Amino acid sequence: MSPIVAVTGATGNIGGRVARLLSARGVTQRLLSRNPSALPDLPGATNVQGAEYTDAEALRAAFSGADTLLLVSARESANRVHEHTTAIxxxxxxxxxxIVYTSFLGAGADCTFTFGQDHWHTEQHLKATGVPFVALRDNMYASAPPAMTGADGAIRGPAGDGAVSMVALDDIAAVAVAALTDTAHDGQVLDVTGPEAITLAEAARVLSEVTGREITYVAETEDEAYASRAHYNAPEYEVAGWVTSYTAIAAGELAVVSDTVTRLTGRQPQTFAEFLTANPGTYAHLVK
Incomplete structure (x- = not known):
């Protein structure tokens, strides 16, 4: 009997891609989601309901019979670490x-990006269990700069002149599949990045080229960043996560360029420009 892989967040950007890749490879899998009615109908996959990370009993039932788990990190919340540890x-x-867990580049107890601290605490819990695991420390998604761009064509944030090695979701999913299907990676913490580290000003220039309109990067101070986001009336932890994603870039913590994608998949990761060319829908809202 072939091993069963449980995939959480199977309707999401990462889990959905992983599920489709595993299905194409003939892997038997169990698909979980907060919204089970939206789960894809894939060959070799069983759709399971009751995948809220806060419901330990439902999770145990959903995971029963699975050999390997892809734990896609939960949405940002004040109780995110508790959700992760409950699922684990x-x-x-x-x-x-x-267990293969989607962490974040530079995760640490005192890393600048506050959500990265959540990932570090989750990794520590994984280590303490003694269960073989792989932590995939994904960098910022290549889809982020278009999403960060305002209606006026400006990316605003306190990133300074720092660089970030953004990574395409397709590359993250391919690495996850490699980790899920090959135990040779067990015990490893892998940085998953794009092939280059670029500044947000450089990202804005690339966006300008593909959209045909002027996209700019406007550097803010940290205080200005908090003030400019106050109108969202978001929880304090969420705003801190938004702002520190930029200050982590300024601090140089997201500039690491790894060879993980190439080593595990045998292909080169997409550059930011290549990602945009392949995914015009990510910036369609910026085209006038």
Missing amino acids: DAAIAAGVSR
Whole structure:
């Protein structure tokens, strides 16, 4: 009997891509989502309901019979680490013997990006369980700069002249599949990045070329960044995550360029320009 891979967040950007790739390879899998009615109908996949990370009992039932788990990190929340640890403990209780977790580049107890601290605490819990795991420390998605661009064509934030090695979602998914299907990577913490580190000003120039309109990067101070986002009336932890994603760039913490994509998939990761060319829908809202 072939091993069963449980994929969380199977309707999302990463989980959905992973599920399709695994299906194409004939891997038997279990698909989980907060919205089970939206789960794809894929060959070799069983759709499972009840995948809220806060519901340990439902998770244990959903994970039962699975051998390997892709734990896609939860949405940002004040209780995110608790959600992750609940899911991890439920998976182990259900008999899952390997876990692949989507972490974040530079995760650390005191890293600048506040959400990266959540990932570090999750990694520490994984280590403490003794279960074989792989932590995929994905960098900022290549789809982020278009999403960060305002209606006026400006990317605003306190990133300074720092650079970021953005990575395409397709490359992240391909790495995840490699980790899920090959135990040789167990015990590793892998940085998953694009092939180059560029500044947001450089990203704006690339966006200008593909959209045909002027896109600019406007550097803010940290205080200005908090003030300019106050109108969203978002929780304090969420605003801190938004702002520190930029200050982490300024601090040089997201400029690492790794060879993980090439080593695990045998192909070169997409540059930011290549990603935009392949995914025009990510910047369609910027084209006038």
